[in-house]
Amino acid sequence: xxxxxxxxxxxxxxxxxxxxxxxxxxxxxxxxxxxxxxxxxxxxxxxxxxxxxxxxxxxxxxxxxxxxxxxxxxxxxxxxxxxxxxxxxxxxxxxxxxxxxxxxxxxxxxxxxxxxxxxxxxxxxxxxxxxxxxxxxxxxxxxxxxxxxxxxxxxxxxxxxxxxxxxxxxxxxxxxxxxxxxxxxxxxxxx
Amino acid sequence: xxxxxxxxxxxxxxxxxxxxxxxxxxxxxxxxxxxxxxxxxxxxxxxxxxxxxxxxxxxxxxxxxxxxxxxxxxxxxxxxxxxxxxxxxxxxxxxxxxxxxxxxxxxxxxxxxxxxxxxxxxxxxxxxxxxxxxxxxxxxxxxxxxxxxxxxxxxxxxxxxxxxxxxxxxxxxxxxxxxxxxxxxxxxxxxxxxxxxxxxxxxxxxxxxxxxxxxxxxxxxxxxxxxxxxxxxxxxxxxxxxxxxxxxxxxxxxxxxxxxxxxxxxxxxxxxxxxxxxxxxxxxxxxxxxxxxxxxxxxxxxxxxxxxxxxxxxxxxxxxxxxxxxxxxxxxxxxxxxxxxxxxxxxxxxxxxxxxxxxxxxxxxxxxxxxxxxxxxxxxxxxxxxxxxxxxxxxxxxxxxxxxxxxxxxxxxxxxxxxxxxxxxxxxxxxxxxxxxxxxxxxxxxxxxxxxxxxxxxxxxxxxxxxxxxxxxxxxxxxxxxxxxxxxxxxxxxxxxxxxxxxxxxxxxxxxxxxxxxxxxxxxxxxxxxxxxxxxxxxxxxxxxxxxxxxxxxxxxxxxxxxxxxxxxxxxxxxxxxxxxxxx
Numbered sequence: 108x109x110x111x112x113x114x115x116x117x118x119x120x121x122x123x124x125x126x127x128x129x130x131x132x133x134x135x136x137x138x139x140x141x142x143x144x145x146x147x148x149x150x151x152x153x154x155x156x157x158x159x160x161x162x163x164x165x166x167x168x169x170x171x172x173x174x175x176x177x178x179x180x181x182x183x184x185x186x187x188x189x190x191x192x193x194x195x196x197x198x199x200x201x202x203x204x205x206x207x208x209x210x211x212x213x214x215x216x217x218x219x220x221x222x223x224x225x226x227x228x229x230x231x232x233x234x235x236x237x238x239x240x241x242x243x244x245x246x247x248x249x250x251x252x253x254x255x256x257x258x259x260x261x262x263x264x265x266x267x268x269x270x271x272x273x274x275x276x277x278x279x280x281x282x283x284x285x286x287x288x289x290x291x292x293x294x295x296x297x298x
Numbered sequence: 299x300x301x302x303x304x305x306x307x308x309x310x311x312x313x314x315x316x317x318x319x320x321x322x323x324x325x326x327x328x329x330x331x332x333x334x335x336x337x338x339x340x341x342x343x344x345x346x347x348x349x350x351x352x353x354x355x356x357x358x359x360x361x362x363x364x365x366x367x368x369x370x371x372x373x374x375x376x377x378x379x380x381x382x383x384x385x386x387x388x389x390x391x392x393x394x395x396x397x398x399x400x401x402x403x404x405x406x407x408x409x410x411x412x413x414x415x416x417x418x419x420x421x422x423x424x425x426x427x428x429x430x431x432x433x434x435x436x437x438x439x440x441x442x443x444x445x446x447x448x449x450x451x452x453x454x455x456x457x458x459x460x461x462x463x464x465x466x467x468x469x470x471x472x473x474x475x476x477x478x479x480x481x482x483x484x485x486x487x488x489x490x491x492x493x494x495x496x497x498x499x500x501x502x503x504x505x506x507x508x509x510x511x512x513x514x515x516x517x518x519x520x521x522x523x524x525x526x527x528x529x530x531x532x533x534x535x536x537x538x539x540x541x542x543x544x545x546x547x548x549x550x551x552x553x554x555x556x557x558x559x560x561x562x563x564x565x566x567x568x569x570x571x572x573x574x575x576x577x578x579x580x581x582x583x584x585x586x587x588x589x590x591x592x593x594x595x596x597x598x599x600x601x602x603x604x605x606x607x608x609x610x611x612x613x614x615x616x617x618x619x620x621x622x623x624x625x626x627x628x629x630x631x632x633x634x635x636x637x638x639x640x641x642x643x644x645x646x647x648x649x650x651x652x653x654x655x656x657x658x659x660x661x662x663x664x665x666x667x668x669x670x671x672x673x674x675x676x677x678x679x680x681x682x683x684x685x686x687x688x689x690x691x692x693x694x695x696x697x698x699x700x701x702x703x704x705x706x707x708x709x710x711x712x713x714x715x716x717x718x719x720x721x722x723x724x725x726x727x728x729x730x731x732x733x734x735x736x737x738x739x740x741x742x743x744x745x746x747x748x749x750x751x752x753x754x755x756x757x758x759x760x761x762x763x764x765x766x767x768x769x770x771x772x773x774x775x776x777x778x779x780x781x782x783x784x785x786x787x788x789x790x791x792x793x794x795x796x797x798x799x800x801x802x803x804x805x806x807x808x809x810x811x812x813x814x815x816x817x818x819x820x821x822x823x824x825x826x827x828x829x830x831x832x833x834x835x836x837x838x839x840x841x842x843x844x845x846x847x848x849x850x851x852x853x854x855x856x857x858x859x860x861x862x863x864x865x866x867x868x869x870x871x872x873x874x875x876x877x878x879x880x881x882x
Binding site (some may be wrong): 123127128130134135138139142156159164231232235246249250251255271272274275278 | 310311314318320346348349352354355356357359361364365366368369372373374376377
C-alpha cells in the first residue's frame with residue numbers, strides 16, 4: 108500500500124511513469140477478475156484499460172482512506188456493470204467455452220490429471236457464467252480476489268451485511284450449479 | 299441439501315461467513331457450537347467450502363501484455379495531468395479510440411425496424427386522408443367527378459385567348475361573422491391535400507381519383523362547389539356561408555382570367571374574390587329582401603317530371619310557355635366543346651341543322667323523352683309551373699321534386715333569404731297527377747344541374763344564331779322529340795355519355811349578369827311577357843311582383859333556380875324512357 112501511495116503521489120506530481128507502474132502492478136489481477144465477471148477476455152481487457160484511464164483522470168479524488176486496489180476495482184466494476192447493461196448480454200456459455208477451450212467430456216475418465224483439472228475449471232467457469240451478475244461479481248471478489256467483506260462492501264457500494272447474505276446466496280446458487288459436476292468429479296476421483 | 303428449510307438460512311449464512319472468517323467472536327462461537335452437534339450444518343459447511351475452493355482453484359488468467367503505455371497515452375488524451383477533468387472533446391476522442399465498446403452512439407434510423415415503422419406510419423396517414431376524403435358525396439358522384447376532370451383537362455380559352463378561370467375558396471367561409479367550426483378549415487385542407495396527392499399520380503384509377511374529380515368540380519363550378527363541403531353535416535349557417543362564397547366567386551370568374559394551372563394555387567388562397575359582391579350576413583332574417591343578397595343566393599335545384607300529350611311535345615307548347623315567360627333556349631354547344639365551360643362559341647348552323655334532322659328521325663323510333671334544363675329566377679319558374687299546372691290538356695300529370703337528391707347539400711333551411719319552406723311548398727303545389735316525383739333510380743338531376751354552366755355557356759339567342767330551342771314556327775322542328783334519350787350521340791366523340799338536355803334561361807338576368815345590361819331588350823322583353831299571351835292570367839300578381847323586382851335588381855341577381863323539366867309522352871312509361879344517367 109505504501110508503494111501504491113507513493114506511486115499515486117508521484118503520478119499526481121506529474122510522473123506519468125509512476126502511474127504506468129501502478130497499471131503494471133494491477134492489470135493482470137484486475138483482468139483476471141473482470142474475465143470471470145464478464146466472461147469475455149476482450150471485454151475484460153477493454154474494461155481494464157478504461158478503468159485505469161478513468162483512475163488516472165480521477166486520481167486526485169482518491170482519498171487514500173482505502174487501498175488503491177479497492178478504489179480501482181470500484182471503478183472497474185462500475186464500468187463492467189455499465190458494459191453488461193449496455194450489451195444486454197450476460198457472459199454466455201459459448202464465450203466461456205471460447206475462452207477456456209474444449210467442451211466438457213461428459214465424465215469420460217481422464218487419463219491425465221491436468222485434463223481433469225482443466226475440465227473442472229471449465230465446469231466452474233461455466234457455472235459462474237450462469238450466475239446472476241450480482242452473484243458472479245461478489246463470488247469473484249471473494250473467491251478470486253480474496254477481498255474481505257469490507258472491501259467488497261466498498262467496491263460494490265453495499266452494506267457489509269448485504270455482502271454477507273448475498274455472498275451466501277451466491278454460494279448456494281453456485282453449489283446448485285456445480286453439484287452434478289462435482290458428483291461426476293467425485294466419481295472420477297474414486298477411480 | 300437444497301431442500302433445507304429456510305428458517306435455517308440465517309444460521310447457514312453464518313456458516314458461509316464462518317468459512318470466510320468474517321464473524322465476530324460471539325458468532326463464531328455460536329457456529330462452532332452448532333457444528334459440533336448438527337451434521338447438516340457440517341455437510342453444508344463442507345459443500346460451501348467445496349464451492350469456494352472450486353472457484354478459487356480457477357487458473358489465474360493474465361492480460362498477456364502490458365497496457366500501461368496505452369493507458370497512459372489515452373489518459374493523457376483525456377487529461378493532460380492526472381486528476382484534471384477531461385474536456386468533452388477529449389472524452390469523445392477517447393471513446394472513439396475504444397472501438398465502440400463502451401459508448402455506442404444512438405442511431406435512430408440505422409435499424410430496419412425504425413424505417414419500417416416510419417413508413418407504416420406514413421402510409422397509415424395517407425390512407426386515412428384518402429378514406430376521409432372519399433366520403434359519401436364522393437361516392438355519390440363518380441360519373442360527374444369523372445366528367446369534370448375531363449372538363450378540366452379540356453378547359454377552353456375565352457376570346458382573349460386566356461383560359462377561363464373559376465375561383466373558389468371554400469376557406470373563405472371562415473371569414474364570415476359566424477365563426478365556423480374549426481374542422482371545416484382542416485377538412486378543406488385535407489381535401490386539397492388529397493387532390494394534390496392525386497394530381498401527382500393522375501393515371502391511377504383509384505378511389506382517390508374519384509375524390510379528386512369531385513374536388514375539381516367543387517373548385518371550378520360555382521353552384522356545385524358547395525355540395526361536397528356542405529355534404530358533411532354542418533351547421534346550416536355554415537353551409538349558407540359556403541354557398542354564398544361559392545356564388546360570389548362564380549360571379550367574379552368572368553372578369554378574372556388565369557391559367558388553369560393556377561387554380562390549384564388559387565384554391566389555397568384565402569383571399570376573397572375581388573368581383574364578389576358583399577354577401578349577406580349569415581343567418582339573416584328570412585324576411586329580409588332577397589334583393590340585398592341576390593348575388594349571393596345559392597342556386598336551388600328542382601326536377602319537374604311532366605307527362606305530356608305527344609302532340610303537345612311536338613307542337614312546342616312548352617317552348618311557347620317558356621318564351622312567354624321570357625325564358626330563352628341556350629344554343630347547344632358545338633361538338634368537342636366541353637359543356638361545363640362553354641367556350642363562348644356558337645355551334646355552326648349547318649351542323650346544327652343536320653344534327654337536328656338526324657335526331658328527329660331517330661326520335662320517331664326512340665322513346666320520346668325531352669329534358670329541358672331551365673335556369674331562371676324563382677318567380678319566373680313559378681310562373682312557368684303555374685302555367686304547366688293549368689294546362690291539363692297537354693300535360694296530364696306533373697310532379698315537382700324540389701332539391702332532388704341534394705338535400706344533403708342544400709338543406710332548405712340553409713337558404714333563409716329564399717324562404718325555402720315556403721318555396722318548397724309553393725313549388726310542390728304545382729304537381730298533380732300520378733307521376734312520381736322521385737324516380738331517383740332513373741335519373742340523377744345533379745348531372746345536369748352541375749354540368750351545365752349557364753354563366754359560361756354560349757352566347758344568347760338574340761345574337762343571331764339559329765336557335766336550337768327556337769320558338770314559334772321553328773318550334774315544330776325542334777320540339778321535344780328531337781332530343782331524346784339518345785342525345786348523347788351528339789357528343790359521341792367525347793367520353794361524356796350524359797344524355798342531352800336542352801337548356802334555357804331567363805334572359806334578362808342572363809344578359810345583365812354578363813355585363814350586357816345595356817340592352818334594353820331585357821326589360822322590354824320582360825314587360826312584353828307580362829302583357830302577353832294566354833298564360834298571363836294564370837300568373838298571380840303576387841308572383842309577378844317578385845319577377846319584376848328581380849328585374850329591377852338585375853345587376854346583381856342570378857338565375858337562382860335550376861329546373862330540369864323531364865317530359866314523357868303520356869303513353870310512354872317514364873321509367874323506361876328516362877335515360878339512366880347513372881350508367882356511364
